[in-house]
Amino acid sequence: MNPIIEFQNYSFKYRSQQEPTLRDINLKIYPGEKVLIVGPSGSGKSTLASCLNGLVPFSYPGENSGTLTVGGKDPAKTGIFGMSKTVGTVLQDTDGQFIGMTVAEDVAFALENDCVPQDQMFDLVDQVAQVVDIKNLLHHVPTELSGGQKQRVSMAGVMVDDVDILLFDEPLANLDPATGKRAIDLIDRIQKEKKKTVVIIEHRLEDVLYRDVDRIIVVGEGRIVADETPDKLLSTNVLAEQGIREPLYITALKHAGCVIDEKSHPSHIESMDLQPYKESLKTWFENVALPEKKKETEAALEILNLDFSYVTGNPVLSGIHFRINRGEMLSIVGKNGAGKSTLSGLICGFNNPDRGQILLRGEDIGSKSIKERGEIIGLVMQNPNQMISKPMIFDEVALGLRVRGVPEEEVKERVFETLKICGLYPFRNWPVSALSFGQKKRVTIASILVMNPEVLILDEPTAGQDYHHYTEIMEFLKELNEKQGITILMITHDMHLMLEYTDRAIVIADGKLIADDTPARVLTDEATADRAYLKKTSLYDLAVRCGIEDASGLTERFIHYERQVRSRG
Amino acid sequence: MARLLTYAEKDTWIHRLSGVTKMIFFLLWSIVGMITYDTRVLVVMLLISLVVFKISKTEWKQVGTVFLFILFFLVFNLVVIFLFSPYEGEKIYGQRTDLFHLFGNYYVTKEQLFYELNIMLKYFTVIPVVLMFMVTTNPSEFAASLNRIGISYNVGYSIAIALRYVPDVQADFTKIRHAQEARGIEMSKKASLFNRLKSMAAIIFPLIFSSMDRIDVVSNAMELRGFGKNKKRTWYAGRPLKRNDYFVLIFVVVFCAAALIITFLDGSRFYNPFS
Numbered sequence: 152m153n154p155i156i157e158f159q160n161y162s163f164k165y166r167s168q169q170e171p172t173l174r175d176i177n178l179k180i181y182p183g184e185k186v187l188i189v190g191p192s193g194s195g196k197s198t199l200a201s202c203l204n205g206l207v208p209f210s211y212p213g214e215n216s217g218t219l220t221v222g223g224k225d226p227a228k229t230g231i232f233g234m235s236k237t238v239g240t241v242l243q244d245t246d247g248q249f250i251g252m253t254v255a256e257d258v259a260f261a262l263e264n265d266c267v268p269q270d271q272m273f274d275l276v277d278q279v280a281q282v283v284d285i286k287n288l289l290h291h292v293p294t295e296l297s298g299g300q301k302q303r304v305s306m307a308g309v310m311v312d313d314v315d316i317l318l319f320d321e322p323l324a325n326l327d328p329a330t331g332k333r334a335i336d337l338i339d340r341i342q343k344e345k346k347k348t349v350v351i352i353e354h355r356l357e358d359v360l361y362r363d364v365d366r367i368i369v370v371g372e373g374r375i376v377a378d379e380t381p382d383k384l385l386s387t388n389v390l391a392e393q394g395i396r397e398p399l400y401i402t403a404l405k406h407a408g409c410v411i412d413e414k415s416h417p418s419h420i421e422s423m424d425l426q427p428y429k430e431s432l433k434t435w436f437e438n439v440a441l442p443e444k445k446k447e448t449e450a451a452l453e454i455l456n457l458d459f460s461y462v463t464g465n466p467v468l469s470g471i472h473f474r475i476n477r478g479e480m481l482s483i484v485g486k487n488g489a490g491k492s493t494l495s496g497l498i499c500g501f502n503n504p505d506r507g508q509i510l511l512r513g514e515d516i517g518s519k520s521i522k523e524r525g526e527i528i529g530l531v532m533q534n535p536n537q538m539i540s541k542p543m544i545f546d547e548v549a550l551g552l553r554v555r556g557v558p559e560e561e562v563k564e565r566v567f568e569t570l571k572i573c574g575l576y577p578f579r580n581w582p583v584s585a586l587s588f589g590q591k592k593r594v595t596i597a598s599i600l601v602m603n604p605e606v607l608i609l610d611e612p613t614a615g616q617d618y619h620h621y622t623e624i625m626e627f628l629k630e631l632n633e634k635q636g637i638t639i640l641m642i643t644h645d646m647h648l649m650l651e652y653t654d655r656a657i658v659i660a661d662g663k664l665i666a667d668d669t670p671a672r673v674l675t676d677e678a679t680a681d682r683a684y685l686k687k688t689s690l691y692d693l694a695v696r697c698g699i700e701d702a703s704g705l706t707e708r709f710i711h712y713e714r715q716v717r718s719r720g
Numbered sequence: 721m722a723r724l725l726t727y728a729e730k731d732t733w734i735h736r737l738s739g740v741t742k743m744i745f746f747l748l749w750s751i752v753g754m755i756t757y758d759t760r761v762l763v764v765m766l767l768i769s770l771v772v773f774k775i776s777k778t779e780w781k782q783v784g785t786v787f788l789f790i791l792f793f794l795v796f797n798l799v800v801i802f803l804f805s806p807y808e809g810e811k812i813y814g815q816r817t818d819l820f821h822l823f824g825n826y827y828v829t830k831e832q833l834f835y836e837l838n839i840m841l842k843y844f845t846v847i848p849v850v851l852m853f854m855v856t857t858n859p860s861e862f863a864a865s866l867n868r869i870g871i872s873y874n875v876g877y878s879i880a881i882a883l884r885y886v887p888d889v890q891a892d893f894t895k896i897r898h899a900q901e902a903r904g905i906e907m908s909k910k911a912s913l914f915n916r917l918k919s920m921a922a923i924i925f926p927l928i929f930s931s932m933d934r935i936d937v938v939s940n941a942m943e944l945r946g947f948g949k950n951k952k953r954t955w956y957a958g959r960p961l962k963r964n965d966y967f968v969l970i971f972v973v974v975f976c977a978a979a980l981i982i983t984f985l986d987g988s989r990f991y992n993p994f995s
Contacts, residue, residue, distance in 0.1 A: 264948075266954050540925040602904070
């Protein structure tokens with residue numbers, strides 16, 4: 152059989168860059184294969200994908216050497232339009248790629264451009280809608296759908312073209328864990344039923360491995376570092392060396408001193424042969440210490456019986472009641488659209504609750520304006536581009552102080568101090584535009600910190616970040632929490648984040664608070680995890696299958712151990 | 721949630737009209753409204769506008785803010801006309817009836833009031849039609865029908881996609897405004913108008929940057945799915961012109977012709993009740 156995708160000694164350098172982004176790529180992918188490409192950001196994995204659909208070199212110009220054939224064609228000669236007949240691309244940002252006013256129009260977009268007559272178009276759209284199960288959504292507005300539905304719509308949009316290759320660029324980036332699981336399932340089904348070749352670019356390895364993949368290709372610094380079956384790859388240390396997160400159960404077994412054997416089929420925890428590792432894991436479990444309980448301190452923020460609705464009779468939040476202690480770092484989790492962001496909006500005063508109170512250090516803040524609350528509670532939005540309004544870093548961080556009429560001398564002093572805390576002092580005279588995404592995020596955090604808030608609320612602080620940047624941002628927040636004593640509240644659907652960095656998780660589902668417990672216990676409780684569209688952690692399965700009854704205990708020990716390893720460097 | 725000035729799906733015969741019909745209606749209507757100063761014609765047009773507006777089931781919350789904004793300009797316009805040219809009415813109608821003295825050289829005259837009344841009428845005949853066009857026209861269908869009457873689909877699609885992103889940009893705007901307010905930039909009525917305008921910059925910049933991101937993604941997405949490949953394209957949301965469309969077109973052409981004939985019958989754009 153001839154490969155459908157073949158790279159031969161392929162290198163590529165962007166016009167704007169000094170060094171090539173891809174070097175000496177040799178890779179064959181055969182028809183009907185399902186291949187996962189992983190690598191840290193900046194490794195070149197997205198560039199590799201862009202070579203397939205022609206975005207390189209047409210939208211992102213540069214020079215290449217070596218050869219590349221995709222479906223018998225050379226993308227650099229065929230162009231983006233020509234490649235769109237062979238390769239269907241589902242982009243990372245599902246929100247941004249909707250073009251049509253309604254789902255049906257969006258799905259039909261490629262057909263319209265091909266001058267397919269209207270009545271045929273109606274049939275084709277109906278057929279493909281059936282396949283991805285969005286038939287009842289055809290007349291909805293795409294942006295008003297849930298994350299999972301959006302993704303199906305974008306899949307339908309590329310499948311109407313009957314392409315041979317489906318290319319997914321970080322399909323899980325904006326999905327909650329349970330929806331992500333379903334997306335992987337759908338991709339798997341389509342690949343099998345329609346005999347497509349599937350290429351997935353993703354760094355959430357464990358989530359993709361929920362269904363079989365044929366091969367995993369690891370990209371690092373522009374080169375292919377490994378090209379192995381999942382079982383083989385997981386028995387090596389390549390992933391950890393490249394800064395890619397291994398599945399948690401693999402890491403746990405490694406902590407317990409086990410050497411993973413390819414023959415035990417480590418790619419799925421459900422079917423892995425755990426016999427060789429059981430004893431070492433049990434011994435480890437008995438010997439590792441549990442974290443000490445944190446003492447209850449005074450309350451920083453209390454939410455008392457809060458109700459809220461945008462439209463009367465249609466409650467978004469009801470009976471929300473919890474308390475946050477000073478110096479805590481906790482997460483608010485739940486599926487997309489469960490009311491998490493609404494809750495943070497209520498705390499900041501963007502909306503007023505229908506019923507209930509919000510107390511800050513025991514004082515009701517119901518009558519305070521957004522601005523007044525902003526001095527005590529800082530909100531950092533998900534996308535830094537939505538906050539930055541000054542071209543220079545110094546001015547951006549100084550903004551909050553200047554509008555409050557703080558004397559310029561003091562502004563300077565406080566801004567410099569904050570920049571030092573955030574590791575941005577060397578850049579103090581730089582324009583914001585010269586910074587990376589992660590650094591911009593720091594700037595937005597700095598611009599809030601400068602006002603000395605007591606509580607910091609972050610909306611999805613790590614969304615779309617790879618493991619390296621994720622760790623960088625989170626370690627920084629942890630330091631703020633520990634050294635500056637700032638109470639940190641994070642709204643997230645990243646389970647790793649809640650497990651690794653927070654001591655408590657508040658779970659919201661369908662507008663109600665359904666759990667307020669340690670993350671380890673939330674993620675090992677099937678009922679809660681299901682209702683909140685979370686996924687129970689693979690450590691739970693590991694514990695059950697190794698005969699350890701206290702699954703949340705294992706999880707807690709694992710996290711504690713991880714944190715110690717990390718703080719040791 | 722009803723969003724400002726965006727298409728809202730409703731089932732009236734006005735919504736079912738083709739976008740092109742509505743656009744031609746709106747263009748001819750505005751042109752006649754701008755040319756004529758004939759009070760009789762303007763009053764009839766105003767009545768028709770209001771009836772059509774009512775039939776289209778447009779709600780206040782869909783257009784209210786914009787309406788108030790235009791109203792502000794109308795008042796501003798009227799005041800400025802009076803300040804710069806208090807005797808325009810006298811020039812037009814050839815006589816002067818002083819009502820009372822205001823200050824200095826400024827007298828309020830009957831003719832000036834009548835002239836400014838006409839200007840106000842002109843605003844009010846056009847405003848409902850413009851607003852209605854915005855909220856009853858499905859952008860994709862509009863793009864399709866523009867293409868049908870021979871306008872390049874690139875133009876049609878640009879308009880459609882701009883209209884389609886209005887709600888997204890509005891949502892971004894609210895989000896950004898809240899975040900900036902929390903940082904202490906007062907945007908509520910507590911701040912003076914000047915300060916509010918100044919702090920708008922704090923919202924506009926991030927809004928532009930996040931919109932740029934959006935444009936980048938969307939243009940890639942469109943290209944990946946073959947937009948611009950052929951000289952022609954077909955339309956999922958396209959609709960042929962129907963009987964009602966022809967009725968409306970015939971009506972508007974006949975009406976506009978009649979309106980212009982009546983206006984210019986006496987040799988001037990103005991209707992003179994004083995002679």
